[in-house]
Amino acid sequence: MRVAIIRNRSDFVAANHGIRVARPGFVLLVRPDVQGVDRVRFGVTVTRKIGxxxxxxxxxxxxxxxxxxxxxxRGMPGADHVLIGREGGIERDFAALRGELEAALARVAxxxxxxxxxxxxxGAGKRR
Incomplete structure (x- = not known):
């Protein structure tokens, strides 16, 4: 299966309307993509709150x-996967992150x- 990268903001926003699975190190968003059944796309975003x-x-x-x-x-074929970093994600062990991602993908499947x-x-979230 082909793996591609999500580059457009509109695709990130659209993924927010899909399935959401939160874990201690990240939040996984998965949204089926109608364009490509033979590919899996992913994107990563980390906000300035993290560091x-x-x-x-x-x-x-x-x-x-x-x-x-x-x-x-393990990815969902023909879907967009977006990982949003959470505050505890940078200190987490790589093996723990891997296990959490596999568990999150199993829930999505x-x-x-x-x-x-x-x-x-x-009005919430508006900057003054």
Missing amino acids: NAVCRNRMKRRFRALLRDILPT AGKGDPPRRPRPP
């Missing part, structure tokens, strides 16, 4: 290595995601 640029880039490199290793065999998040109140 400085060095920490964020290190976390993204670790996530990309995990995804390139696991997605060809079974069609079980976490319950939807509560909608944010109007």
